[in-house]
Amino acid sequence: VLITTGNIQDRDGGKMTLWYARRRFVRLRHVWADGGYLGKLVTWTLETLGWTLEIIKRSDRATGFQVLPRRWVVERSLAWLTRSRRLSRDYEGRCHTSASWCYLANIRLMLRRLDPSVEPL
Template sequence: MVDTLGLLLGVMVTSADVGDRTAAQVLPDQVTAAHHRLALVWADGGYTGSLVEYCLTALALVLAIVKRSDHAKGFVVLPKRWIVERLFAHLMRSRRLLRDVERRTASAQAMIYWSMPLLMSRRLARTGPRRG
């Protein structure tokens, strides 16, 4: 989970045999415990179903699903989806995350948390107007 600036709020790495939809109930619990003012979360179309009702009833959190239009053809930029995709691109700058070499999900998760200060410090060190 990231905020609207693309900074990491929480991460959960699972093994390949665990589906995203089944594991998705754990992460909102962790993030809302740490960030009490969180009220709205945008999610990909893959997280539809019982997760929407669970977030609303158990966490008082509105989960808005960002879906691709049925009439769109080709590549379409989805609103708010680019924020997460940009974070993935920044994370892939870390050599350790470029390849899946971790044996444990906990160490892969730690590497993601470890690479975030690099992104944050680059943003803080930026001076002057942004170049395209």
């Protein structure tokens, strides 16, 4: 989890996220991102990290809702997180507090997978 302040552009936040992910996920070689990360980040990722950054873009001719390859994974994961009340709005004043709530929400999701009979909080 990497949470930044609101004045950080997506591409800059993406660069920070990829930089930290490099140390944690040493076998990672390919990353998918949406159109908001198009530009210098693709080149930076290849030159600095040696990874390929594939941009998943929606077709210009598309109308209405369409499921895009790999992008649905992120949307699904964010939907799971926002089911937690504390993550549905920006209640927290500090980034590390929001990150802690993300960890707690993910722990709850993993525990539910281990024992589905447990009632949600």
